[in-house]
Amino acid sequence: MSFSRSALRSSTSAFRSAVASQHVVEKQAVRSIALAASQRTATIAAPALRAAVSAPLQQKRGVKTIDFAGTKEKVYERADWPLEKLHDYFKDDTFALLGYGSQGHGQGLNLRDNGLNVIVGVRKGGVSWKEALEDGWVEGKNLFPIEEAATKGTILMNLLSDAAQSETWPELKKYVTKGKTLYFSHGFSIVYKDQTGVIPPSDVDVILAAPKGSGRTVRSLFVEGRGINSSVAVHQDVTGKALERATAMGIAIGSGYLYETTFEKEVYSDLYGERGCLMGGIQGMFKAQYEVLRENGHSPSEAFNETCEEALMSLYPLVGEKGMDYMYNACSLTARRGALDWAPKFEAANKPVFQELYARVKDGSETRRTLEFAGRPTYREDYQKETDAVSAQEMWVCGKAVRALRPGK
Numbered sequence: 081m082s083f084s085r086s087a088l089r090s091s092t093s094a095f096r097s098a099v100a101s102q103h104v105v106e107k108q109a110v111r112s113i114a115l116a117a118s119q120r121t122a123t124i125a126a127p128a129l130r131a132a133v134s135a136p137l138q139q140k141r142g143v144k145t146i147d148f149a150g151t152k153e154k155v156y157e158r159a160d161w162p163l164e165k166l167h168d169y170f171k172d173d174t175f176a177l178l179g180y181g182s183q184g185h186g187q188g189l190n191l192r193d194n195g196l197n198v199i200v201g202v203r204k205g206g207v208s209w210k211e212a213l214e215d216g217w218v219e220g221k222n223l224f225p226i227e228e229a230a231t232k233g234t235i236l237m238n239l240l241s242d243a244a245q246s247e248t249w250p251e252l253k254k255y256v257t258k259g260k261t262l263y264f265s266h267g268f269s270i271v272y273k274d275q276t277g278v279i280p281p282s283d284v285d286v287i288l289a290a291p292k293g294s295g296r297t298v299r300s301l302f303v304e305g306r307g308i309n310s311s312v313a314v315h316q317d318v319t320g321k322a323l324e325r326a327t328a329m330g331i332a333i334g335s336g337y338l339y340e341t342t343f344e345k346e347v348y349s350d351l352y353g354e355r356g357c358l359m360g361g362i363q364g365m366f367k368a369q370y371e372v373l374r375e376n377g378h379s380p381s382e383a384f385n386e387t388c389e390e391a392l393m394s395l396y397p398l399v400g401e402k403g404m405d406y407m408y409n410a411c412s413l414t415a416r417r418g419a420l421d422w423a424p425k426f427e428a429a430n431k432p433v434f435q436e437l438y439a440r441v442k443d444g445s446e447t448r449r450t451l452e453f454a455g456r457p458t459y460r461e462d463y464q465k466e467t468d469a470v471s472a473q474e475m476w477v478c479g480k481a482v483r484a485l486r487p488g489k
């Protein structure tokens with residue numbers, strides 16, 4: 081008897097998740113030598129390993145309420161859902177992943193590697209269709225036009241673009257029938273229903289697992305045996321099991337930890353964050369700093385190194401790894417003194433901008449703008465023009481040259 085591809089995949093991914101869980105245990109210093117030994121033999125004894133690893137982990141953990149800086153919040157984790165449990169839980173389900181953008185790619189491949197029954201539904205002949213074929217999805221087997229996938233699926237994963245979700249809803253809602261589960265990775269369509277028109281029938285569970293990062297990272301962390309943080313929420317609970325289902329799905333798509341929230345809180349914070357510190361804010365802050373350096377006679381490379389390169393290659397990764405205080409302590413006393421003095425000034429200057437942004441997210445202005453933009457017949461060209469203009473900024477042209485000089489390139 082030879083190994084089937086999916087059996088192989090599920091045993092290797094079981095190994096990955098076991099190894100990832102192992103990291104957590106290591107950190108807690110409760111790792112036993114016996115477990116380490118079984119980990120080394122995992123490739124030849126995956127089922128035995130799974131049993132050996134998951135059983136003790138289940139007993140040791142199970143913490144559901146964690147104190148985050150004085151506020152207790154609910155968190156679910158991968159150790160609660162060993163692969164066998166996921167397989168059993170979803171044994172009668174077909175995940176119909178509708179859309180194959182950044183999230184469709186990451187979540188779809190992770191579900192597939194976890195050995196779950198997943199099919200992809202995208203427009204035939206579109207860019208996503210081609211990309212899905214390149215990723216090994218097979219037409220007629222696990223790759224279908226959207227309507228066909230929606231018919232076959234028991235769990236409809238709406239991973240179309242947010243604008244396309246509202247555009248396709250009049251057609252798609254026919255397939256959202258009693259007993260199915262409707263899943264999103266964003267609260268957009270549901271929360272801004274007055275703008276999107278997405279109002280699910282009252283006899284289906286409506287759930288969310290929203291990775292807090294790019295779909296590319298959803299995939300790369302999973303492949304490394306780690307897992308992304310995701311938010312998890314329930315909009316409609318018909319079965320009484322919606323939260324459990326959302327949690328199981330969050331793990332199945334490759335999350336490591338799941339943070340419980342609501343659709344509303346998820347979408348408000350997400351739209352706010354990406355416009356702020358995650359994307360819009362850093363572009364604006366970098367550019368302002370760079371320009372003042374240039375206005376004062378500094379060369380492009382000096383301005384870029386002192387603004388972007390040092391931030392991204394040296395100091396920010398330290399913050400990510402061990403916190404702001406660690407990064408401060410890794411810098412000179414001179415730098416620390418100045419940063420402590422200037423941080424409150426930046427905070428005061430930025431806070432009104434953040435307040436305005438949050439209000440615009442909450443009152444629907446930001447989603448209205450997105451839908452209006454995506455509805456323009458020329459939106460692709462318009463978008464390209466705007467991002468080309470960013471790439472053409474001297475700072476990023478210079479950045480290209482600096483990146484090319486990184487040792488090891």
Ligand SMILES: NC(=O)C1=CN([C@@H]2O[C@H](COP(=O)(O)OP(=O)(O)OC[C@H]3O[C@@H](n4cnc5c(N)ncnc54)[C@H](OP(=O)(O)O)[C@@H]3O)[C@@H](O)[C@H]2O)C=CC1
Nearest residue numbers: 179180181182183203206207208239240241244266294295
């Ligand atoms: N990008 C990310 O990393 C994150 C995204 N999310 C959320 O996940 C969801 C999916 O986002 P993302 O993965 O970025 O995908 P995109 O927003 O890039 O959307 C891409 C998909 O939508 C399809 N699509 C677009 N227009 C239409 C249409 N009119 N009819 C049918 N299909 C259409 C595309 O198909 P085609 O190729 O055929 O055009 C493609 O498969 C969104 O809700 C988003 O907010 C959440 C967390 C992070």
Ligand SMILES: CC(=O)[C@](C)(O)C(=O)O
Nearest residue numbers: 291292293294295350354
């Ligand atoms: C990657 C992510 O989570 C974002 C920035 O919110 C998004 O792509 O919408």
Ligand SMILES: [Mg+2]
Nearest residue numbers: 291292293350
């Ligand atoms: Mg996000």
Ligand SMILES: [Mg+2]
Nearest residue numbers: 266350351354
């Ligand atoms: Mg977002």
